[in-house]
Amino acid sequence: MSVTVRVPAKVNVRLAVGAARPDGFHDLANVFLAVGLYDEVTAAPADTLRVTCTGPDAAQVPLDATNLAARAAVALAERHGISPDVHLHIAKDIPVAGGMAGGSADGAAALVACDALWSTGASQDELLAICAELGSDVPFSLIGGAALGVGRGEQLTPIEVGGTFHWVFAVAEGGLSTPAVYGEFDRLTAGAQVPEPTAPPALLAALRKGDTTALADALGNDLQAAALSLRPSLADTLTAGTAAGALAALVSGSGPTTAFLAADADAARTIADALAASGTCRSARVAVSPAPGATVR
Numbered sequence: 001m002s003v004t005v006r007v008p009a010k011v012n013v014r015l016a017v018g019a020a021r022p023d024g025f026h027d028l029a030n031v032f033l034a035v036g037l038y039d040e041v042t043a044a045p046a047d048t049l050r051v052t053c054t055g056p057d058a059a060q061v062p063l064d065a066t067n068l069a070a071r072a073a074v075a076l077a078e079r080h081g082i083s084p085d086v087h088l089h090i091a092k093d094i095p096v097a098g099g100m101a102g103g104s105a106d107g108a109a110a111l112v113a114c115d116a117l118w119s120t121g122a123s124q125d126e127l128l129a130i131c132a133e134l135g136s137d138v139p140f141s142l143i144g145g146a147a148l149g150v151g152r153g154e155q156l157t158p159i160e161v162g163g164t165f166h167w168v169f170a171v172a173e174g175g176l177s178t179p180a181v182y183g184e185f186d187r188l189t190a191g192a193q194v195p196e197p198t199a200p201p202a203l204l205a206a207l208r209k210g211d212t213t214a215l216a217d218a219l220g221n222d223l224q225a226a227a228l229s230l231r232p233s234l235a236d237t238l239t240a241g242t243a244a245g246a247l248a249a250l251v252s253g254s255g256p257t258t259a260f261l262a263a264d265a266d267a268a269r270t271i272a273d274a275l276a277a278s279g280t281c282r283s284a285r286v287a288v289s290p291a292p293g294a295t296v297r
Protein backbone atom coordinates (compact mmCIF):
# COMPACT_ATOMS: atom_id res chain seq x y z
CA MET A 1 0.00 0.00 0.00
CA SER A 2 1.22 3.53 -0.71
CA VAL A 3 -0.23 7.05 -0.52
CA THR A 4 0.41 9.78 -3.12
CA VAL A 5 -0.16 13.45 -2.34
CA ARG A 6 -0.18 16.25 -4.91
CA VAL A 7 0.96 19.69 -3.75
CA PRO A 8 1.17 23.07 -5.54
CA ALA A 9 3.85 25.74 -5.94
CA LYS A 10 3.21 29.31 -4.77
CA VAL A 11 3.72 32.86 -5.95
CA ASN A 12 3.73 35.78 -3.51
CA VAL A 13 1.38 38.38 -4.97
CA ARG A 14 2.41 40.81 -2.24
CA LEU A 15 5.47 40.23 -0.09
CA ALA A 16 5.88 43.09 2.40
CA VAL A 17 9.03 42.65 4.50
CA GLY A 18 9.61 44.38 7.84
CA ALA A 19 12.86 44.90 9.71
CA ALA A 20 14.97 41.90 10.82
CA ARG A 21 13.81 40.44 14.17
CA PRO A 22 16.15 39.39 16.99
CA ASP A 23 15.64 35.72 15.97
CA GLY A 24 16.97 36.46 12.46
CA PHE A 25 13.58 36.20 10.75
CA HIS A 26 11.64 39.14 9.28
CA ASP A 27 8.03 39.99 10.08
CA LEU A 28 5.99 39.76 6.90
CA ALA A 29 2.67 40.61 5.35
CA ASN A 30 2.87 37.78 2.85
CA VAL A 31 -0.03 37.24 0.42
CA PHE A 32 0.40 33.72 -0.94
CA LEU A 33 -1.36 32.37 -4.02
CA ALA A 34 -1.06 28.67 -4.91
CA VAL A 35 -0.36 28.01 -8.59
CA GLY A 36 -0.97 24.89 -10.64
CA LEU A 37 2.58 23.57 -10.90
CA TYR A 38 2.77 20.46 -8.76
CA ASP A 39 5.11 18.05 -7.01
CA GLU A 40 3.83 14.62 -5.99
CA VAL A 41 5.10 12.80 -2.91
CA THR A 42 4.43 9.07 -2.51
CA ALA A 43 4.87 7.42 0.90
CA ALA A 44 5.32 3.63 0.98
CA PRO A 45 6.26 1.23 3.79
CA ALA A 46 10.02 0.57 4.06
CA ASP A 47 12.61 -0.85 6.49
CA THR A 48 14.33 2.51 6.85
CA LEU A 49 13.68 6.20 6.07
CA ARG A 50 14.63 6.73 2.45
CA VAL A 51 14.05 9.58 -0.06
CA THR A 52 14.19 9.31 -3.84
CA CYS A 53 13.44 12.02 -6.42
CA THR A 54 12.77 12.18 -10.15
CA GLY A 55 12.25 15.19 -12.44
CA PRO A 56 14.33 17.70 -14.42
CA ASP A 57 15.88 19.28 -11.27
CA ALA A 58 16.20 16.04 -9.28
CA ALA A 59 20.02 16.22 -9.11
CA GLN A 60 19.78 19.39 -6.98
CA VAL A 61 17.47 17.85 -4.37
CA PRO A 62 19.16 16.50 -1.20
CA LEU A 63 18.14 12.89 -0.49
CA ASP A 64 19.41 12.82 3.12
CA ALA A 65 17.74 13.72 6.43
CA THR A 66 17.80 17.45 5.49
CA ASN A 67 15.16 16.92 2.80
CA LEU A 68 12.01 18.66 4.02
CA ALA A 69 9.93 15.58 3.16
CA ALA A 70 12.16 13.44 5.43
CA ARG A 71 12.05 16.07 8.18
CA ALA A 72 8.25 16.08 7.98
CA ALA A 73 8.07 12.29 8.36
CA VAL A 74 10.44 12.38 11.37
CA ALA A 75 8.47 15.21 13.01
CA LEU A 76 5.14 13.37 12.67
CA ALA A 77 6.61 10.03 13.83
CA GLU A 78 8.25 11.63 16.88
CA ARG A 79 5.00 13.23 17.99
CA HIS A 80 3.19 9.89 17.77
CA GLY A 81 5.98 7.75 19.20
CA ILE A 82 6.30 5.61 16.09
CA SER A 83 9.15 4.75 13.76
CA PRO A 84 9.69 7.08 10.78
CA ASP A 85 10.67 4.20 8.47
CA VAL A 86 9.12 5.08 5.11
CA HIS A 87 10.12 5.40 1.48
CA LEU A 88 9.28 8.92 0.25
CA HIS A 89 9.39 9.38 -3.50
CA ILE A 90 9.24 12.94 -4.83
CA ALA A 91 8.12 13.44 -8.44
CA LYS A 92 9.45 16.99 -8.75
CA ASP A 93 8.05 19.50 -11.22
CA ILE A 94 8.41 22.68 -9.11
CA PRO A 95 11.70 24.53 -9.85
CA VAL A 96 14.32 23.93 -7.11
CA ALA A 97 15.55 26.97 -5.13
CA GLY A 98 13.29 29.05 -7.38
CA GLY A 99 11.24 31.06 -4.88
CA MET A 100 8.17 28.89 -5.49
CA ALA A 101 8.33 26.94 -2.19
CA GLY A 102 9.19 23.60 -3.80
CA GLY A 103 10.89 22.13 -0.74
CA SER A 104 8.11 23.44 1.49
CA ALA A 105 5.56 21.80 -0.79
CA ASP A 106 7.31 18.44 -0.40
CA GLY A 107 7.36 18.86 3.39
CA ALA A 108 3.61 19.49 3.51
CA ALA A 109 2.89 16.67 1.06
CA ALA A 110 5.03 14.15 2.99
CA LEU A 111 3.23 15.08 6.20
CA VAL A 112 -0.19 14.44 4.68
CA ALA A 113 1.03 11.23 2.99
CA CYS A 114 2.59 9.80 6.17
CA ASP A 115 -0.44 10.79 8.24
CA ALA A 116 -2.60 8.74 5.84
CA LEU A 117 -0.14 5.82 5.50
CA TRP A 118 0.37 5.49 9.25
CA SER A 119 -3.30 6.28 10.13
CA THR A 120 -1.98 8.85 12.58
CA GLY A 121 -5.23 10.82 12.50
CA ALA A 122 -3.53 14.18 13.10
CA SER A 123 -5.89 17.16 13.14
CA GLN A 124 -5.45 20.03 10.69
CA ASP A 125 -4.18 22.18 13.59
CA GLU A 126 -1.54 19.58 14.50
CA LEU A 127 -0.43 19.30 10.88
CA LEU A 128 -0.21 23.12 10.63
CA ALA A 129 1.87 23.27 13.83
CA ILE A 130 4.34 20.71 12.44
CA CYS A 131 4.45 22.62 9.14
CA ALA A 132 5.35 25.85 10.97
CA GLU A 133 8.26 24.05 12.70
CA LEU A 134 9.55 22.87 9.31
CA GLY A 135 9.61 26.30 7.64
CA SER A 136 7.79 29.59 7.16
CA ASP A 137 6.27 28.64 3.78
CA VAL A 138 5.24 25.08 4.72
CA PRO A 139 1.83 25.86 6.34
CA PHE A 140 0.67 27.59 3.16
CA SER A 141 1.69 24.60 1.03
CA LEU A 142 -0.63 22.50 3.21
CA ILE A 143 -3.71 24.71 2.76
CA GLY A 144 -3.19 26.13 -0.76
CA GLY A 145 -5.70 28.53 -2.33
CA ALA A 146 -4.75 32.03 -1.22
CA ALA A 147 -3.86 33.34 2.22
CA LEU A 148 -2.33 36.23 4.12
CA GLY A 149 0.65 35.09 6.17
CA VAL A 150 1.90 37.23 9.06
CA GLY A 151 4.60 36.66 11.67
CA ARG A 152 7.36 35.02 9.64
CA GLY A 153 4.64 34.02 7.15
CA GLU A 154 3.42 30.96 9.04
CA GLN A 155 0.31 32.50 10.68
CA LEU A 156 -2.31 32.19 7.96
CA THR A 157 -5.69 33.70 7.23
CA PRO A 158 -7.27 32.17 4.11
CA ILE A 159 -8.47 34.56 1.38
CA GLU A 160 -11.33 33.68 -0.94
CA VAL A 161 -10.47 33.96 -4.63
CA GLY A 162 -13.29 34.89 -7.00
CA GLY A 163 -11.83 33.80 -10.34
CA THR A 164 -8.96 32.24 -12.25
CA PHE A 165 -5.63 34.00 -12.82
CA HIS A 166 -3.31 33.10 -15.70
CA TRP A 167 0.43 33.16 -15.04
CA VAL A 168 3.69 32.56 -16.83
CA PHE A 169 6.77 31.57 -14.80
CA ALA A 170 10.24 32.10 -16.25
CA VAL A 171 12.53 29.54 -14.66
CA ALA A 172 16.08 30.88 -14.28
CA GLU A 173 19.36 29.06 -14.70
CA GLY A 174 20.52 28.17 -11.15
CA GLY A 175 18.80 29.00 -7.86
CA LEU A 176 19.02 31.73 -5.22
CA SER A 177 19.40 31.03 -1.50
CA THR A 178 16.50 32.41 0.54
CA PRO A 179 18.71 33.49 3.51
CA ALA A 180 21.10 35.22 1.07
CA VAL A 181 18.22 37.23 -0.44
CA TYR A 182 16.93 38.28 3.00
CA GLY A 183 20.54 39.18 3.89
CA GLU A 184 20.78 41.36 0.78
CA PHE A 185 17.45 43.00 1.74
CA ASP A 186 19.04 43.89 5.13
CA ARG A 187 22.11 45.28 3.41
CA LEU A 188 20.07 47.39 0.99
CA THR A 189 17.81 48.77 3.75
CA ALA A 190 20.57 49.33 6.35
CA GLY A 191 20.15 52.73 8.00
CA ALA A 192 16.66 53.22 6.55
CA GLN A 193 13.40 53.09 8.51
CA VAL A 194 11.73 49.86 7.29
CA PRO A 195 7.94 50.34 7.57
CA GLU A 196 5.59 47.85 9.27
CA PRO A 197 4.61 45.29 6.63
CA THR A 198 0.97 45.47 5.50
CA ALA A 199 -1.18 43.94 2.76
CA PRO A 200 -2.93 46.60 0.64
CA PRO A 201 -6.77 46.33 0.76
CA ALA A 202 -6.89 46.82 -3.05
CA LEU A 203 -4.88 43.62 -3.51
CA LEU A 204 -7.13 41.58 -1.23
CA ALA A 205 -10.19 42.99 -3.04
CA ALA A 206 -8.68 42.06 -6.43
CA LEU A 207 -8.22 38.45 -5.29
CA ARG A 208 -11.74 38.26 -3.86
CA LYS A 209 -13.23 39.63 -7.10
CA GLY A 210 -10.99 37.59 -9.41
CA ASP A 211 -10.08 40.91 -11.07
CA THR A 212 -6.88 40.40 -13.10
CA THR A 213 -6.36 44.07 -14.00
CA ALA A 214 -6.71 45.18 -10.38
CA LEU A 215 -4.38 42.39 -9.24
CA ALA A 216 -1.79 43.50 -11.82
CA ASP A 217 -1.91 47.03 -10.37
CA ALA A 218 -1.44 45.80 -6.79
CA LEU A 219 1.33 43.16 -7.15
CA GLY A 220 4.55 43.84 -5.25
CA ASN A 221 7.59 42.14 -3.74
CA ASP A 222 9.89 43.86 -1.24
CA LEU A 223 12.55 41.18 -1.93
CA GLN A 224 12.66 42.05 -5.63
CA ALA A 225 15.43 44.67 -5.35
CA ALA A 226 17.54 42.22 -3.31
CA ALA A 227 17.03 39.38 -5.83
CA LEU A 228 17.89 41.76 -8.71
CA SER A 229 20.96 42.97 -6.85
CA LEU A 230 22.21 39.36 -6.51
CA ARG A 231 21.09 38.40 -10.05
CA PRO A 232 21.03 41.57 -12.25
CA SER A 233 20.18 39.56 -15.39
CA LEU A 234 16.64 39.03 -14.03
CA ALA A 235 15.86 42.59 -15.17
CA ASP A 236 16.16 41.38 -18.78
CA THR A 237 13.68 38.56 -18.12
CA LEU A 238 11.20 41.01 -16.55
CA THR A 239 11.56 43.32 -19.56
CA ALA A 240 11.09 40.46 -22.07
CA GLY A 241 7.85 39.29 -20.43
CA THR A 242 6.47 42.81 -20.18
CA ALA A 243 7.29 43.48 -23.85
CA ALA A 244 5.37 40.29 -24.74
CA GLY A 245 2.19 41.67 -23.16
CA ALA A 246 2.28 40.71 -19.47
CA LEU A 247 -0.02 42.93 -17.39
CA ALA A 248 2.54 42.83 -14.58
CA ALA A 249 5.90 41.21 -13.90
CA LEU A 250 7.67 40.47 -10.62
CA VAL A 251 10.20 38.23 -8.95
CA SER A 252 8.50 35.25 -7.27
CA GLY A 253 9.33 35.35 -3.55
CA SER A 254 13.10 35.16 -3.08
CA GLY A 255 13.57 34.40 -6.80
CA PRO A 256 15.13 33.79 -9.22
CA THR A 257 11.90 32.59 -10.88
CA THR A 258 10.04 35.56 -12.36
CA ALA A 259 6.23 35.67 -12.58
CA PHE A 260 4.09 37.32 -15.27
CA LEU A 261 0.36 37.95 -14.96
CA ALA A 262 -1.51 37.47 -18.25
CA ALA A 263 -4.96 38.69 -19.32
CA ASP A 264 -6.09 35.18 -20.33
CA ALA A 265 -4.85 31.73 -21.37
CA ASP A 266 -4.00 32.83 -24.93
CA ALA A 267 -1.96 35.80 -23.71
CA ALA A 268 -0.14 33.50 -21.28
CA ARG A 269 0.85 31.15 -24.12
CA THR A 270 2.11 34.11 -26.21
CA ILE A 271 4.17 35.46 -23.29
CA ALA A 272 5.60 31.99 -22.52
CA ASP A 273 6.64 31.49 -26.16
CA ALA A 274 8.28 34.94 -26.26
CA LEU A 275 10.15 34.31 -23.00
CA ALA A 276 11.34 30.88 -24.18
CA ALA A 277 12.65 32.48 -27.39
CA SER A 278 14.20 35.49 -25.60
CA GLY A 279 17.23 33.65 -24.23
CA THR A 280 16.68 35.37 -20.86
CA CYS A 281 15.55 32.25 -18.97
CA ARG A 282 15.96 28.46 -18.88
CA SER A 283 12.28 27.72 -19.60
CA ALA A 284 8.85 29.30 -19.38
CA ARG A 285 5.82 27.57 -17.82
CA VAL A 286 2.16 28.55 -17.88
CA ALA A 287 0.00 27.87 -14.83
CA VAL A 288 -3.34 28.96 -13.39
CA SER A 289 -4.29 29.91 -9.86
CA PRO A 290 -5.68 29.37 -7.34
CA ALA A 291 -4.76 25.70 -6.80
CA PRO A 292 -5.76 23.39 -3.93
CA GLY A 293 -3.31 22.57 -1.13
CA ALA A 294 -1.72 19.20 -0.38
CA THR A 295 -4.29 16.57 -1.43
CA VAL A 296 -4.28 12.75 -1.38
CA ARG A 297 -4.77 11.51 -4.95
Ligand SMILES: C[C@](O)(CO)[C@H](O)COP(=O)(O)OP(=O)(O)OC[C@H]1O[C@@H](n2ccc(N)nc2=O)[C@H](O)[C@@H]1O
Pocket residue numbers: 012015024025026027028030099101104134135136137138151152153178179182253254
Ligand atom coordinates in the same frame (compact mmCIF):
# COMPACT_ATOMS: atom_id res chain seq x y z
C1 LIG B 1 10.65 34.25 0.60
C2 LIG B 1 9.50 33.36 1.02
O1 LIG B 1 9.46 32.19 0.21
C3 LIG B 1 8.19 34.11 0.79
O2 LIG B 1 7.07 33.29 0.95
C4 LIG B 1 9.60 32.97 2.50
O3 LIG B 1 9.64 34.10 3.34
C5 LIG B 1 10.76 32.03 2.80
O4 LIG B 1 10.22 30.97 3.51
P1 LIG B 1 11.05 29.61 3.77
O5 LIG B 1 11.86 29.26 2.58
O6 LIG B 1 10.05 28.62 4.30
O7 LIG B 1 12.05 30.09 4.90
P2 LIG B 1 12.51 29.38 6.26
O8 LIG B 1 12.98 28.00 5.94
O9 LIG B 1 11.46 29.54 7.31
O10 LIG B 1 13.75 30.31 6.63
C6 LIG B 1 14.93 30.30 5.87
C7 LIG B 1 15.66 31.61 6.11
O11 LIG B 1 15.01 32.69 5.41
C8 LIG B 1 15.05 33.87 6.17
N1 LIG B 1 13.67 34.29 6.51
C9 LIG B 1 12.60 33.48 6.25
C10 LIG B 1 11.31 33.88 6.54
C11 LIG B 1 11.15 35.15 7.16
N2 LIG B 1 9.93 35.59 7.48
N3 LIG B 1 12.21 35.93 7.40
C12 LIG B 1 13.46 35.53 7.09
O12 LIG B 1 14.43 36.27 7.31
C13 LIG B 1 15.88 33.56 7.40
O13 LIG B 1 17.22 33.87 7.06
C14 LIG B 1 15.72 32.05 7.54
O14 LIG B 1 16.79 31.46 8.22
Ligand SMILES: Nc1ncnc2c1ncn2[C@@H]1O[C@H](COP(=O)(O)OP(=O)(O)OP(=O)(O)O)[C@@H](O)[C@H]1O
Pocket residue numbers: 060061062066067068069090095096097098099100101102103104106107137175176178253254255
Ligand atom coordinates in the same frame (compact mmCIF):
# COMPACT_ATOMS: atom_id res chain seq x y z
N1 LIG C 1 12.19 18.40 -1.01
C1 LIG C 1 13.06 19.35 -1.37
N2 LIG C 1 13.02 19.85 -2.62
C2 LIG C 1 13.90 20.81 -2.99
N3 LIG C 1 14.84 21.32 -2.20
C3 LIG C 1 14.92 20.88 -0.97
C4 LIG C 1 14.02 19.89 -0.50
N4 LIG C 1 14.32 19.65 0.77
C5 LIG C 1 15.34 20.45 1.09
N5 LIG C 1 15.71 21.20 0.06
C6 LIG C 1 16.81 22.22 0.08
O1 LIG C 1 16.18 23.50 0.11
C7 LIG C 1 16.82 24.42 -0.78
C8 LIG C 1 15.78 25.41 -1.29
O2 LIG C 1 14.94 24.70 -2.17
P1 LIG C 1 13.43 25.12 -2.49
O3 LIG C 1 13.12 24.49 -3.81
O4 LIG C 1 12.54 24.81 -1.36
O5 LIG C 1 13.63 26.69 -2.62
P2 LIG C 1 12.60 27.84 -2.82
O6 LIG C 1 11.49 27.37 -3.71
O7 LIG C 1 13.37 29.04 -3.22
O8 LIG C 1 12.00 28.06 -1.36
P3 LIG C 1 11.06 29.26 -0.83
O9 LIG C 1 10.26 29.79 -1.97
O10 LIG C 1 10.21 28.55 0.22
O11 LIG C 1 12.02 30.25 -0.22
C9 LIG C 1 17.43 23.53 -1.85
O12 LIG C 1 18.57 24.12 -2.41
C10 LIG C 1 17.74 22.23 -1.12
O13 LIG C 1 19.06 22.25 -0.62
